[in-house]
Amino acid sequence: MAGQTAVAQAAPRKSHVARGIAFAALGGICWGFSGTCAQLMTSELGVPVTWITCVRLLLGALIFLVACLFKNWRSLRAVLRDKRSLLRIAAFSMFGVLLTQISYLSSISYTNAGTGTVLERLGLVVIMFIVCVRVRRWPKPRELFGLVFALGGTFLIATKGNIGALAIPAEGLMWGVVSAFALAAYTLIPGKALAKWGSFIVTGLAMLLGGTVATVFIQPWNIPVHVTPDLVGVMAAMVLIGTFAAYLFYLQGITDAGPVRAGLVGCVEPVSATVISAVWLGTPVTPVDVVGIAMIVVMVLLVTQREEAPAKGEGGLDGSPDDLPPFEGRASLLGYYRVRPAVHDDFVRFQQVLEDGHEALDELGIEEKGAKKYPSERRVMRAIDWGTAYVVTIPERGGSEDEDAEGERIIGVFAVDPRGDAAYARSSGAHWLTESPDPPGGEASYAALHWVCVASEARRRGVGMFILGEAERIAKAAGKRSLRCDVYEGNGPMRALLVEYGFSPCGSIVLGDRLGRERRRDVFERIW
Numbered sequence: 001m002a003g004q005t006a007v008a009q010a011a012p013r014k015s016h017v018a019r020g021i022a023f024a025a026l027g028g029i030c031w032g033f034s035g036t037c038a039q040l041m042t043s044e045l046g047v048p049v050t051w052i053t054c055v056r057l058l059l060g061a062l063i064f065l066v067a068c069l070f071k072n073w074r075s076l077r078a079v080l081r082d083k084r085s086l087l088r089i090a091a092f093s094m095f096g097v098l099l100t101q102i103s104y105l106s107s108i109s110y111t112n113a114g115t116g117t118v119l120e121r122l123g124l125v126v127i128m129f130i131v132c133v134r135v136r137r138w139p140k141p142r143e144l145f146g147l148v149f150a151l152g153g154t155f156l157i158a159t160k161g162n163i164g165a166l167a168i169p170a171e172g173l174m175w176g177v178v179s180a181f182a183l184a185a186y187t188l189i190p191g192k193a194l195a196k197w198g199s200f201i202v203t204g205l206a207m208l209l210g211g212t213v214a215t216v217f218i219q220p221w222n223i224p225v226h227v228t229p230d231l232v233g234v235m236a237a238m239v240l241i242g243t244f245a246a247y248l249f250y251l252q253g254i255t256d257a258g259p260v261r262a263g264l265v266g267c268v269e270p271v272s273a274t275v276i277s278a279v280w281l282g283t284p285v286t287p288v289d290v291v292g293i294a295m296i297v298v299m300v301l302l303v304t305q306r307e308e309a310p311a312k313g314e315g316g317l318d319g320s321p322d323d324l325p326p327f328e329g330r331a332s333l334l335g336y337y338r339v340r341p342a343v344h345d346d347f348v349r350f351q352q353v354l355e356d357g358h359e360a361l362d363e364l365g366i367e368e369k370g371a372k373k374y375p376s377e378r379r380v381m382r383a384i385d386w387g388t389a390y391v392v393t394i395p396e397r398g399g400s401e402d403e404d405a406e407g408e409r410i411i412g413v414f415a416v417d418p419r420g421d422a423a424y425a426r427s428s429g430a431h432w433l434t435e436s437p438d439p440p441g442g443e444a445s446y447a448a449l450h451w452v453c454v455a456s457e458a459r460r461r462g463v464g465m466f467i468l469g470e471a472e473r474i475a476k477a478a479g480k481r482s483l484r485c486d487v488y489e490g491n492g493p494m495r496a497l498l499v500e501y502g503f504s505p506c507g508s509i510v511l512g513d514r515l516g517r518e519r520r521r522d523v524f525e526r527i528w
Helices: 017-043 049-079 083-110 114-123 122-137 141-159 169-186 191-197 199-218 229-257 261-265 268-281 289-303 346-364 377-386 422-425 463-477 490-500
Strands: 338-341 388-395 403-417 446-454 480-488 503-513 519-528
Touching: 017 049, 017 229, 017 261, 017 268, 049 083, 049 229, 083 114, 083 191, 083 199, 114 122, 114 141, 114 169, 122 141, 122 169, 122 261, 141 261, 141 289, 169 261, 191 199, 191 229, 199 229, 229 261, 229 480, 229 519, 268 377, 338 446, 346 377, 346 388, 346 446, 388 463, 403 463, 446 463, 463 480, 463 490, 480 490, 480 503, 490 503, 490 519
Parallel strands: 446 480
Antiparallel strands: 338 388, 388 403, 403 446, 480 519, 503 519
């Protein structure tokens, strides 16, 4: 039957592992640049690392959030209503962004830079262990060899091959272990939030929270710092390249390539720091440094080898996200919520969501006239058969927090009819933005949007705005110039949503049915 054949096949999952490895490497290179800037500010300009930490986080957060406001402010507002994602971002901020800096700097203060770096990179072992346990597999040979080369290369570059340089007092060892787990938390915690909202929003909010907490406790305004043009220039470079670009690229690397590969490739940081320090600060490069760099290059080559598709249940943790542009999330690109044409098996749930809509109208004091509520079951079934009825779904969750890729739950419904609405032609009072022949006299140049309803448990999560975006996409794909709809006069929330999205009020009309019953509706249109 038509409704049964209208099921939209899920888009094939496209791997971006190579892109993720490139971004993770860029992130590591930018972090190496950040380390060189920090070295210059602390050694040459006498700036305390605590002051640097507060300033870089807050300025980095400002850049990320301003970019979000100009790029996709609706997603920024929507994430503030997503409690689950906010909790994950808060955990990422505290145990990832902030704790990595505090523990790493504390470890160095009790030991030295080489020891602190080696201890921090032990977090790669933690990352690999956690990922393998979660996806129930053994480490892959290339991952194990990559781990050995990554740690070995980091050791050689950080200590110049002198094992005696690993001076580890008890306090230094403690902070070093904490830094290793913080690196793992930084890599593993934000995964689902990144996939849903993208690295701009997640990183901006995490930096804002982490920077605020650090500022409250450190109080950088009480730290004497002599601000000079040189300091401003170096700090600006550190914020733009060593913070904004570094976090943006590395977190996109996690999304594309997975935490194991991204964590390993991130070991290019000491290579970057060595090369940049040699070029910029004149730091000598020893033969041991060259060997360490070669080992890390071998590690990168190992983890970039093409592998078979990930096993079921592994993709979300080890790279193979849906095909999205860089730095975007599913929710901000109309993908966390998914839309497909409704089928006959959806009929019962479709009606339940419509009933939620009727109850919402009752709460607004809107009385729907007639014994039968609109739309009728027959009309819904006809729309399903014609392929003009759509459902909004989210991945169904089981008992754990992990998503079951094969399950889905319907949280919204709507209809988009590319043939227009003959009732608009029979009514008067509307001042449409476009001229269009109306059915049945001719082919409409607009599509008609109807039955926008969101399940009661999914309200205030951006689903309504998502539906409007998808309806516009469907109308454009059908070659239409605009999208028209009508709403009850008293439906303030829907009216506000339409105006916010970009619909223009076009007056009001009186719709009548075959029984002579009339109902007044406000009409809207959006053109493109």
